[in-house]
Amino acid sequence: MLDFLKDAANLVFPCTCPGCNRPLLKTEEFICLHCQTNLPNRLNFKNEDLKQRFYGRIQLEEAYGFLLFKNQGLTQKLLHAIKYNGNQELAKELGCLFGVSCQQLSLFSSVDVVVPIPLHKSKYRLRGFNQSALIAEGLVSVLAIEMDNKAVIRKVKTTTQTKKTRAERWKNVDNTFEVVSNHLENKHVLLVDDVITTGATLESCGQTILASGASKISIACLALA
Ligand SMILES: [Zn+2]
Known part of the structure; x- marks a missing residue:
């Protein structure tokens, strides 16, 4: 302007x-x-701690959570502005900063394609955008990697996971996703999400993509609780 x-x-x-x-x-x-x-970035953390969270659940090539998420903290305010106030440009901007951080750490250099965690279509209609896709847009603009937000769809609307046991959570996300194209076959796929709490969503989506023939999965998450 x-x-x-x-x-x-x-x-x-x-x-x-x-x-x-x-x-x-x-x-x-x-x-x-x-x-x-x-920004409460986690540059000083080794990414092994995030990979450890997925130990025995899914084999990850690389994993990176950019910002530390705390109740009432800066990260929470920014995510709130994106999700509930519809500040889509902020999501892309944070994705760019995330991308710069990945570059500084020499992460994801062998990734072939970036896939944002999809929203269920009814949720997408309600919100009008997928915050993970916007974050991924910023990320790929810096890392110069191809993005595919059509290859995976979310079949099942997941309910809130906060009051479920681990077994119930697993049940909740199992078969949640479906791969609807062969574009990810033999590719190293980087899954992008806005915030990791239990990791069950990323685990389920990643397992589905691996089962469809992708060679490797890495994850990049804007915020880590
Ligand atoms: Zn400020």
């Missing part, structure tokens, strides 16, 4: 940072510089 129009719009509807609610400066588009530099 032309600067003077942006300034005028800002006077009427000031754009605020979804992390701290301070008005955004002209040079800050979706998140203020202060929040951006204070």
